[in-house]
Amino acid sequence: xxxxxxxxxxxxxNCNLDAICLPRGLSQKEVEDLSIVVKRHGMIQKGEYIYxxxxxxxxxxxxxxxxxxxxxxxxxxxxxxxxxxxxxELIGFDGLYHSxxxxxxxxxxxxxxxxxxxxxxxxxxxxxxxxxRELFKHSSEAINDTQNQLINSKCTAEEKLxxxxxxxxxxxxxxxxxxxxxxxxxxxxxxGGHLGLTLETVSRMLKQFQNQGLISVKRRYIEINDLQxxxxxxxxxx
Amino acid sequence: xxxxxxxxxxxxxNCNLDAICLPRGLSQKEVEDLSIVVKRHGMIQKGEYIYxxxxxxxxxxxxxxxxxxxxxxxxxxxxxxxxxxxxxELIGFDGLYHSxxxxxxxxxxxxxxxxxxxxxxxxxxxxxxxxxRELFKHSSEAINDTQNQLINSKCTAEEKLxxxxxxxxxxxxxxxxxxxxxxxxxxxxxxGGHLGLTLETVSRMLKQFQNQGLISVKRRYIEINDLQxxxxxxxxxx
DNA sequence: CGTATTATTGACTCCATTCAAAGATAGTGG
DNA sequence: CCACTATCTTTGAATGGAGTCAATAATACG
Numbered sequence: 001x002x003x004x005x006x007x008x009x010x011x012x013x014n015c016n017l018d019a020i021c022l023p024r025g026l027s028q029k030e031v032e033d034l035s036i037v038v039k040r041h042g043m044i045q046k047g048e049y050i051y052x053x054x055x056x057x058x059x060x061x062x063x064x065x066x067x068x069x070x071x072x073x074x075x076x077x078x079x080x081x082x083x084x085x086x087x088x089e090l091i092g093f094d095g096l097y098h099s100x101x102x103x104x105x106x107x108x109x110x111x112x113x114x115x116x117x118x119x120x121x122x123x124x125x126x127x128x129x130x131x132x133r134e135l136f137k138h139s140s141e142a143i144n145d146t147q148n149q150l151i152n153s154k155c156t157a158e159e160k161l162x163x164x165x166x167x168x169x170x171x172x173x174x175x176x177x178x179x180x181x182x183x184x185x186x187x188x189x190x191x192g193g194h195l196g197l198t199l200e201t202v203s204r205m206l207k208q209f210q211n212q213g214l215i216s217v218k219r220r221y222i223e224i225n226d227l228q229x230x231x232x233x234x235x236x237x238x
Numbered sequence: 239x240x241x242x243x244x245x246x247x248x249x250x251x252n253c254n255l256d257a258i259c260l261p262r263g264l265s266q267k268e269v270e271d272l273s274i275v276v277k278r279h280g281m282i283q284k285g286e287y288i289y290x291x292x293x294x295x296x297x298x299x300x301x302x303x304x305x306x307x308x309x310x311x312x313x314x315x316x317x318x319x320x321x322x323x324x325x326x327e328l329i330g331f332d333g334l335y336h337s338x339x340x341x342x343x344x345x346x347x348x349x350x351x352x353x354x355x356x357x358x359x360x361x362x363x364x365x366x367x368x369x370x371r372e373l374f375k376h377s378s379e380a381i382n383d384t385q386n387q388l389i390n391s392k393c394t395a396e397e398k399l400x401x402x403x404x405x406x407x408x409x410x411x412x413x414x415x416x417x418x419x420x421x422x423x424x425x426x427x428x429x430g431g432h433l434g435l436t437l438e439t440v441s442r443m444l445k446q447f448q449n450q451g452l453i454s455v456k457r458r459y460i461e462i463n464d465l466q467x468x469x470x471x472x473x474x475x476x
Numbered sequence: 477c478g479t480a481t482t483a484t485t486g487a488c489t490c491c492a493t494t495c496a497a498a499g500a501t502a503g504t505g506g
Numbered sequence: 507c508c509a510c511t512a513t514c515t516t517t518g519a520a521t522g523g524a525g526t527c528a529a530t531a532a533t534a535c536g
Contacts, residue, residue: 072389074389074390075472080388080389080392082385082389093374093377094382094385095378096371097382098382103385122367125363126364129360129364132360133359137334137335139331139334139378139381140331141335142381143331143340143377143381143384144332144340146384146385147320149388150318150384150387151310151312151318153391153434154318154434155312156491187514187515188515189514196392197492197493198492200492200493200494200515200516200517201493203515203516204492207516219500219501235313394523394524395523395524425481425483426482426483427482427483435524438524438526439523439524439525442484442524445484445485457482457533
């Protein structure tokens with residue numbers, strides 16, 4: 001009985017992330033084949049590492065619940081946050097090139113995740129060819145995302161914050177969370193480290209948005225009052 | 239006779255880029271299998287497109303000779319140059335996610351390239367499993383590269399130029415070109431569009447490096463006089 | 477030779493950073 | 507429960523680096 005419940009909890013077939021995570025393009029049969037290979041990992045706490053920059057690449061990771069940050073350090077040692085990760089997102093593709101992870105993944109709150117072992121990638125893809133393309137799509141998505149961030153790196157602080165907030169809202173919505181009020185699991189410093197800004201600038205911009213009536217801010221809790229207004233900031237309405 | 243010469247010219251087995259391009263990790267037999275699928279493409283001229291942002295994804299492209307730029311436009315229509323491409327580099331991985339290219343590839347001079355058709359990716363990987371991992375490595379390389387650019391996006395104009403020049407020098411060396419004197423196939427505007435700077439700032443920084451005796455500049459022709467000095471600019475020697 | 481493109485240089489401006497201080501919140505132990 | 511501390515956040519003032527505007531110079535090209 002308890003085994004039945006456990007089986008129910010851990011399989012990809014019954015995961016509520018099937019439309020976002022790796023199973024998204026697959027048939028039921030294919031998801032079953034995938035599910036056998038995927039290893040579930042229990043909860044880790046805030047600040048704990050999923051993997052570290054420089055670790056040997058041994059798996060692709062899917063965030064199951066909670067959130068994490070993808071962190072890399074520049075030559076001066078400052079931390080740059082490459083991405084904030086929400087449930088259903090796959091990470092670790094950057095590790096294939098040098099057989100070691102190019103960035104660290106750190107939990108931002110209590111977080112669980114699943115692992116697709118590296119040594120089974122080939123055999124799994126032989127068995128389930130669709131996974132090959134699906135994996136590539138996720139890898140491609142990572143490239144697209146990073147490229148878009150790069151393109152946004154030269155816009156103003158105001159635009160950066162607006163893009164970040166609306167983007168987060170969209171991603172939360174996609175996952176069934178509230179998209180207009182949420183806690184940002186990042187400090188001002190971390191938000192700055194993600195957007196290429198200082199913590200003071202982040203603070204000032206959030207205040208400005210609040211004064212404009214676009215959002216309400218209470219520390220990490222954000223309420224979006226005018227989503228379109230935020231979008232207008234960067235979608236060239238000049 | 240002429241057919242023999244042609245066969246010699248076009249196969250992956252005899253390409254001088256075998257240590258950089260897709261064949262880099264493969265056995266001779268595997269390279270032969272790869273070579274059958276790869277389509278060679280003749281010369282295109284400066285300014286011509288290899289593919290356009292929005293085009294349906296139909297192949298992975300390998301630059302064979304010449305150079306190209308990977309370009310995306312932001313919301314205001316400014317062009318951001320995601321990367322400068324040299325022989326042996328693979329592009330197009332960003333197209334898998336949405337089944338259409340997320341950026342445009344444009345020749346910077348007379349350029350030739352090879353195509354790995356999208357519809358044959360699966361079958362090729364079934365036949366030659368090593369290619370699966372090799373393709374992923376190239377995709378991973380693209381992620382690493384873009385992430386590193388993102389990390390560098392918040393450093394100073396001086397550091398950006400130094401990183402760009404030394405990086406280009408390293409890549410040219412790897413390909414057997416002269417690494418201390420070369421023509422940059424970009425205008426000041428394009429260099430700025432790649433580094434997140436204005437053309438004026440690029441011009442001023444190159445002048446500054448010249449005044450410091452690090453390089454000699456004559457329009458697009460650059461001579462590096464003190465490579466280590468350039469590296470010291472960004473490798474925290476303070 | 478004339479035109480278009482590309483590059484240089486200078487002066488001024490502005491946005492984000494830096495420096496500095498104070499305020500708010502969460503967590504800990506007595 | 508309160509005091510104490512560490513961490514996080516807000517706010518102000520001053521600075522500086524890169525952008526903008528503008529004019530000129532050099533080069534390429536038809």
